[in-house]
Amino acid sequence: MLDGHKRKRRFRDPGRTRERLLQAAFREVHRSGFRSAGIDTILAATNVTKGALYYHFDSKEALGYAIVEEIIAKLVRDGWLRPLLSDGQPIDILIGIVRRIPARPEDIRAGCPLLNLAQEMSPLDEQFRKRLERIFLSWQEGVATLLRKGQSQGTVRRNLNPDEAASFLIAMVEGYGSLAKNAQDAKVWEVGIRNIVEWLRSLRAPRQSRRGGRRATNRVQGKG
Amino acid sequence: MLDGHKRKRRFRDPGRTRERLLQAAFREVHRSGFRSAGIDTILAATNVTKGALYYHFDSKEALGYAIVEEIIAKLVRDGWLRPLLSDGQPIDILIGIVRRIPARPEDIRAGCPLLNLAQEMSPLDEQFRKRLERIFLSWQEGVATLLRKGQSQGTVRRNLNPDEAASFLIAMVEGYGSLAKNAQDAKVWEVGIRNIVEWLRSLRAPRQSRRGGRRATNRVQGKG
DNA sequence: TCTAACATACAGACAAGTATGTATGTTAAT
DNA sequence: ATTAACATACATACTTGTCTGTATGTTAGA
Structure with missing residues (x-):
């Protein structure tokens, strides 16, 4: 010691x-x-x-930058990047991650820390923006990499663009987060998660093109 | 006079x-x-x-409330609610509306006025929140009503929940708007619109269940 | 129609509070 | 004993909102 x-x-x-x-x-x-x-x-x-x-x-700004680089970046690493490396089928991993996003009332009310700061500061302070963008990019890249892995394994449809699908997922997560925050209602978030999960299921490769057989509870792509 | x-x-x-x-x-x-x-x-x-x-x-708050009720509400009416009543197939109408959302650099940079205020003020000021929620609800209700009309006409899949699909659309629009705002990049928005449009196409009823025959450029539900 | 009386729509200085940041003093650790 | 790690008091700037005053518009009565 x-x-x-x-x-x-x-x-x-x-x-x-x-x-x-x-x-x-x-x-x-x-x-x-x-x-x-x-x-x-x-x-x-x-x-x-x-x-x-x-x-x-040195200043309030420096404190803010440290929050982004040390705390918010860690939240994304722990909540997304590390779980993305888990064992299992990519789509299942993503569904698990999305479902485990904290949804206590206080989380809903305050909103996503990353998005909050981005919304507030990105148009006003380029230093904030760059630091936040790095986090968004690492998030997107992590999801895209997992989707590519699923494509090469045959469990994810090949006719999708992994980068755009990752961006789509992030947009939905943040979009529903915003709606729930404004409604101050966790139910809005729960419904959102259900719909995101349904969309994630629609990314699975059709059965015949998969290697390992898996029961097809695959619901239609739209909504339930 | x-x-x-x-x-x-x-x-x-x-x-x-x-x-x-x-x-x-x-x-x-x-x-x-x-x-x-x-x-x-x-x-x-x-x-x-x-x-x-x-x-x-009376106060800065009162000025803010007036902005919500008189300006932002009008933006939603003009940009969404009125166009939703146009002639044509519901999905086509929605695609047209989404494509016509202003995407000039200054719009991207500043972000959606409705979402900005909601993000900032909803957790802090219940009076703001209520006024903003009214707008979100009218928006969602307008889209849902159009989707229901499409369902009864047979041009929209019946196995979707119109309210949830409307919420899904709004979440995507606002989510992509946020990403584009943070990236300060109109291309992020354009890619988002493309993906939203693809998703909207996936809501069309399959050909055989439609009344009027229509050429099927219907692409797969996932992404291009 | 002229005018007195009043209401509306401003102008601009000032007050009161709150914000960040600094200057300087003090104490603990090596 | 030096310096890192604080504590305290204060300077300065900026905020919203108020207060008093004034110019213009409107109405009622003779």
Whole structure:
């Protein structure tokens, strides 16, 4: 135990202070948006003072960029990119991921942190935009790669463009997220998930072209 | 010409002043978001003074509500609800509407005014939320009604839920709009429209169940 | 028709609060 | 003992909204 990571809960633990500031800032930004997020609110939530915050972050913008790169990027990695590498059929993996998206009332109300920041800041701040776009691209690329894998395995239709299908999926997830957020109603989200899942099923290759036989509960492409 | 509506372009024209304020406020809110929209910016854009603005609107919130009810609601009426009543096959009508959504660079950059306000204000201000929800509901209801008409005419698949399909369409439109806004790239939007149109085509009833014969350019449901 | 009385539609300075960021002092750790 | 890691007080800018004043329009009465 060479590093003093938590050997006694020291008075000064700059790494921890920084992390607590980041987490509190993320929550505040998630609730109020970046521009309306108050520095004082973050300080009150952490019992950290302004001097300490501005010691760790040069400005409010720098704090915002850190939220994107360290917290939101991690959410996408943990919620999507890593699960995308699971074992199993690509479509099943995607359905599992989509179904596991958090849907507690507070998540619905506040909306997707990534989309919220993108909506608010992308037209106003190119630095924000670039960082957010990187995350969107990694998300899309991850899904597209899995779909390509499914195509080469024969479980995903070959007549679809993996990049566009990935983008389609992301647009739907974020679109339904927005509708549910505005309705402030988790049911809107649940219905959305059902329809996204149905669409994902429609991406399966028809039975005869598959290698492993699989019972065809494949519903029609439209909607139930 | 009993009313003095425009008999000489008077110095005082309260109706026009109010309308100019509304339009300028809409543009400023569209660009900057509601909370970051500056009253002074609106005043500078219109050469109207603060006293005049607060004569016509009780508060900044009241101005925001008026933007929703008078401007954004009208955009949805003109861009969707009225066109939905056109002659022709429902799916064709929807495709036409979707294709006619403005896609100039400035529209892409700023994003959909309805979604922007909903994203920003719905979790924070119930009065905003309710007004915006009314618009979303009228939008969804209009699309659903047209789909039902198509079902009874036999041009739209009967195994779909019109309300959910309408919601699906709206989620896609707004989702792609968000992605394009974040990418600041009209191409993202164009690709989105292509995919939305393909999905809309997949809602057509199969040929044999239709009344009027129509050449079947119906592509597969997935993606090109 | 002329005018007194009043209402409407503004103008512009100012108040009050809130925001971020800085300057400087203090304490803990190496 | 030096410096990193804070604490505190304050400067500065910007926000919405109010307040008083004024010019114009409208109406009622003689």
